[in-house]
Amino acid sequence: MSGLESLYQEIILDHSKQRTGEGFVDPGTHASADNHQYNPTCGDEINLRVELSDDRQTIEKVSWEGDGCSISMASASVLSDMAPGMSLGEFQEMVDKFREMLRSRGQIQPDEEYFGDAAAFAGVSKFVARVKCAMLSWVAAEEATKEATVAK
Amino acid sequence: MSTKYALPESTPLNNETVMKLRQDFPILSLEVNGHPLTYLDSGATSQNPVQVLDAERNFYTGANSAVHRGAHTLAVESTDLFEEARRVVAEFVGARENDIVWTANATEALNLVTYSFANASEGLGGEAAQKFALQEGDEIVVTEQEHHANLIPWQQLAKKTGATLRWIPVLEDGTLNYEEAEKVITARTKVLAFTHVSNVLGSITDVDYLVKLGRQAGAFIVLDACQSVPHMPVNFRELDVDFAAFSGHKMLAPTGIGVLYGKSELLKDMPPFLTGGSMITKVTMTEAEFMAPPTRFEAGTQKVSQVVALAEAVRYLGHLGMENVHAWEAELGKRLAQGVSEISGVRLLGPAVGMERAGVAAVHVDGVHPHDVGQILDTEGIAVRVGHHCAQPLHRAMGINASTRASGYIYNTTDDVDRFLQSLATVRPYFGIND
Numbered sequence: 333m334s335g336l337e338s339l340y341q342e343i344i345l346d347h348s349k350q351r352t353g354e355g356f357v358d359p360g361t362h363a364s365a366d367n368h369q370y371n372p373t374c375g376d377e378i379n380l381r382v383e384l385s386d387d388r389q390t391i392e393k394v395s396w397e398g399d400g401c402s403i404s405m406a407s408a409s410v411l412s413d414m415a416p417g418m419s420l421g422e423f424q425e426m427v428d429k430f431r432e433m434l435r436s437r438g439q440i441q442p443d444e445e446y447f448g449d450a451a452a453f454a455g456v457s458k459f460v461a462r463v464k465c466a467m468l469s470w471v472a473a474e475e476a477t478k479e480a481t482v483a484k
Numbered sequence: 485m486s487t488k489y490a491l492p493e494s495t496p497l498n499n500e501t502v503m504k505l506r507q508d509f510p511i512l513s514l515e516v517n518g519h520p521l522t523y524l525d526s527g528a529t530s531q532n533p534v535q536v537l538d539a540e541r542n543f544y545t546g547a548n549s550a551v552h553r554g555a556h557t558l559a560v561e562s563t564d565l566f567e568e569a570r571r572v573v574a575e576f577v578g579a580r581e582n583d584i585v586w587t588a589n590a591t592e593a594l595n596l597v598t599y600s601f602a603n604a605s606e607g608l609g610g611e612a613a614q615k616f617a618l619q620e621g622d623e624i625v626v627t628e629q630e631h632h633a634n635l636i637p638w639q640q641l642a643k644k645t646g647a648t649l650r651w652i653p654v655l656e657d658g659t660l661n662y663e664e665a666e667k668v669i670t671a672r673t674k675v676l677a678f679t680h681v682s683n684v685l686g687s688i689t690d691v692d693y694l695v696k697l698g699r700q701a702g703a704f705i706v707l708d709a710c711q712s713v714p715h716m717p718v719n720f721r722e723l724d725v726d727f728a729a730f731s732g733h734k735m736l737a738p739t740g741i742g743v744l745y746g747k748s749e750l751l752k753d754m755p756p757f758l759t760g761g762s763m764i765t766k767v768t769m770t771e772a773e774f775m776a777p778p779t780r781f782e783a784g785t786q787k788v789s790q791v792v793a794l795a796e797a798v799r800y801l802g803h804l805g806m807e808n809v810h811a812w813e814a815e816l817g818k819r820l821a822q823g824v825s826e827i828s829g830v831r832l833l834g835p836a837v838g839m840e841r842a843g844v845a846a847v848h849v850d851g852v853h854p855h856d857v858g859q860i861l862d863t864e865g866i867a868v869r870v871g872h873h874c875a876q877p878l879h880r881a882m883g884i885n886a887s888t889r890a891s892g893y894i895y896n897t898t899d900d901v902d903r904f905l906q907s908l909a910t911v912r913p914y915f916g917i918n919d
Contacts, residue, residue: 375886401853
């Protein structure tokens with residue numbers, strides 16, 4: 333796979349256009365928190381909301397508004413697809429593994445079964461300048477989840 | 485001992501002569517991602533000719549020593565080179581020697597002015613410095629086009645002194661709204677700070693007109709000359725600005741060296757910004773007396789090798805002739821603007837095709853983020869700037885967050901421009917956007 337194709341995989345291009353989770357959803361009575369992340373280098377920006385289940389043990393929904401490159405938008409979309417239904421522990425583990433993969437400069441081959449669509453971002457790890465783009469929404473979700481667990 | 489130039493003095497620049505000139509720039513023969521490097525990011529930082537690199541190396545191998553301290557032979561030689569550089573740079577921009585202050589970069593040069601004014605506002609510098617003091621009711625006028633370096637220091641000064649920050653707005657294409665300038669600049673205007681050439685758009689400001697308004701208002705006039713001094717003949721005394729800032733690394737010199745131009749008759753009354761060694765005459769445990777400018781504003785060990793290298797960069801540009809430089813870059817700018825305007829779904833920012841512009845074009849690609857545009861170009865070895873180019877308010881005024889900018893210099897050919905245009909035309913199709 334040539335450099336560019338490994339970065340802009342079909343899954344990423346699709347998610348960057350058909351975006352899951354775009355547009356804030358009212359959490360109703362569920363505990364939720366919003367987090368804002370901004371990449372001053374390129375202007376990528378995301379406001380992301382994590383809504384927890386009644387018992388606050390699982391992620392119920394992820395919704396967001398943002399503006400940015402195809403990698404950052406696709407990453408937010410994939411995250412919003414995958415996170416709902418995960419326990420807080422499972423989700424944090426995936427964020428950690430995703431981060432580790434992105435920082436590996438192409439050294440870590442993702443377990444596709446585990447990562448699902450998120451495995452498509454493995455190619456991003458070879459483009460150091462783009463790692464932040466892919467991480468932006470995941471960092472926002474990580475922070476929002478922490479805040480939501482202690483929200484009143 | 486200077487390195488021979490690839491071109492004879494005052495050679496007009498064209499594709500043929502530029503190809504020869506490129507021999508002076510080793511980095512331009514790099515391959516990037518399997519393609520010859522097409523460097524169109526000189527607006528961010530320019531490349532260095534061997535003459536400049538040699539000058540810096542020769543300084544370290546033949547003269548290196550502390551300047552303005554010590555009486556041994558090398559110290560004298562270093563000091564001579566350091567001060568000779570000041571004469572060379574002063575002459576290049578129509579200034580007197582004592583008008584030139586060395587700084588780390590243009591950002592520091594602009595901060596020097598704002599911090600000095602803030603110090604004057606707090607009473608430092610005594611009676612003579614009171615003309616620089618700001619207070620509530622005073623106004624600082626900038627433009628919506630400014631690089632953050634010529635905006636945020638003024639925001640900070642306004643916050644410190646209670647003065648009000650106002651600005652000349654831009655039109656939808658990002659160029660200055662001169663009609664509004666007349667309303668914004670008033671008798672309350674204490675400072676008028678604006679850019680000579682927009683770093684994003686390549687539009688050239690009507691300096692004479694704004695200076696006239698500024699003078700009528702009795703304001704101090706500050707010019708951000710980062711994108712003009714490297715690219716066209718500039719004479720600060722003729723332009724009649726009070727202060728100006730520019731940066732070495734955008735004009736063939738290394739990073740770490742910038743210049744503040746200040747009329748020496750004003751600098752002499754200004755309180756210092758950074759204080760410490762080298763800028764004092766007599767020091768007691770409670771008081772210090774300061775040197776005359778420019779030394780008053782050059783505290784601590786100076787960046788001597790970069791100063792020497794900057795002087796060599798100025799000689800290099802002088803050897804080419806700034807009229808020649810300006811004429812060639814106008815050609816590049818024209819070709820960029822024309823070419824961009826022919827690509828479907830790509831919006832040319834700034835001056836319309838046929839209007840005056842520097843050798844720069846910033847574009848908005850409909851439906852594709854600049855980061856993705858830059859990525860496609862990079863795979864073909866084309867280096868451009870993507871992002872907000874340190875001008876967020878300008879982008880916001882144009883209804884976008886970021887843009888893609890190609891900026892040319894003396895070593896670019898029309899082939900470079902054409903490679904950029906060809907690659908730019910493939911971006912929307914690559915992302916599956918068709919009209």
